[in-house]
Amino acid sequence: KNEVEQSPQNLTAQEGEFITINCSYSVGISALHWLQQHPGGGIVSLFMLSSGKKKHGRLIATINIQEKHSSLHITASHPRDSAVYICAVRSGETSGSRLTFGEGTQLTVNP
Amino acid sequence: NAGVMQNPRHLVRRRGQEARLRCSPMKGHSHVYWYRQLPEEGLKFMVYLQKENIIDESGMPKERFSAEFPKEGPSILRIQQVVRGDSAAYFCASSPPSLAGKDTQYFGPGTRLTVL
Numbered sequence: 641k642n643e644v645e646q647s648p649q650n651l652t653a654q655e656g657e658f659i660t661i662n663c664s665y666s667v668g669i670s671a672l673h674w675l676q677q678h679p680g681g682g683i684v685s686l687f688m689l690s691s692g693k694k695k696h697g698r699l700i701a702t703i704n705i706q707e708k709h710s711s712l713h714i715t716a717s718h719p720r721d722s723a724v725y726i727c728a729v730r731s732g733e734t735s736g737s738r739l740t741f742g743e744g745t746q747l748t749v750n751p
Numbered sequence: 752n753a754g755v756m757q758n759p760r761h762l763v764r765r766r767g768q769e770a771r772l773r774c775s776p777m778k779g780h781s782h783v784y785w786y787r788q789l790p791e792e793g794l795k796f797m798v799y800l801q802k803e804n805i806i807d808e809s810g811m812p813k814e815r816f817s818a819e820f821p822k823e824g825p826s827i828l829r830i831q832q833v834v835r836g837d838s839a840a841y842f843c844a845s846s847p848p849s850l851a852g853k854d855t856q857y858f859g860p861g862t863r864l865t866v867l
Contacts, residue, residue: 673855681840683858726794738784738807739844739856741794 643667646727646742653749659714661745663727666708673739674701674712675726686712717749753778755845755859763865770830770837772862776845783826784856785818788840800826833866
C-alpha cells in the first residue's frame with residue numbers, strides 16, 4: 641500500500657461542475673502539498689497545508705490531520721483546469737523535507 | 752525573481768554515455784531536491800542537498816547516480832553510463848533556508864532525458 645493514496649485516478653467533468661479530489665496518507669506529516677502538473681509537464685505548487693483550509697481563487701484545499709485526509713476542490717471548473725493534480729506529503733520536522741507523492745489524478749474538463 | 756531553472760530541458764543520450772542535469776535554485780534558496788518521474792509513474796524523491804552537503808540521498812540508485820550542490824554554481828545530477836531505464840523527467844525543486852519542513856518547494860520545469 642502506498643503511503644499516499646489519491647482518488648479518483650481519472651476524472652472527467654463538464655465545464656462549470658464542482659470537482660473534488662481526495663488524498664489519504666498513512667504516515668505522520670508536517671505538511672501536505674497539492675501540486676498541478678500541466679500537459680507540458682511543468683509542476684506548480686497550489687497549496688501547502690498543515691491544518692484547516694486554504695482558498696485561492698476557485699481552488700479550495702482542506703486537511704483533517706486526525707483522519708489523515710485532504711481534499712482539493714475546484715469550483716466552477718473550466719477546461720483550462722485540465723491537468724494532473726498531485727498530493728504530496730512531507731514528514732519529519734528536521735530530518736529533511738523530502739516529499740512523498742500520490743500517483744496523481746488526471747482531470748479533464750470538457751467545454 | 753527568476754524561478755527555479757533547469758537545463759537542458761531535453762537531453763538525448765545513447766546507452767553508456769553520461770548525462771549531466773543542472774538546477775539553479777531560486778535566489779536565496781539553499782535547499783535543493785531532485786525528483787524523478789518515470790513514464791506513466793508518479794514522482795519519486797531522489798536526493799536532498801544543501802550547499803556543499805548531501806542531507807538525504809535515500810532515493811538515489813546506489814550506482815551510476817550522484818548529485819552535488821557546490822558553494823558556487825548550480826546543483827548537478829549526474830548519471831553515468833545511462834541505460835534505457837533512466838529515461839524519465841527529472842525535476843528539481845528549491846526552498847529557502849528557514850525551518851526545514853516548513854516551506855513550500857518551488858519546482859523547476861524539468862529535464863526530459865531520453866536514452867536511445
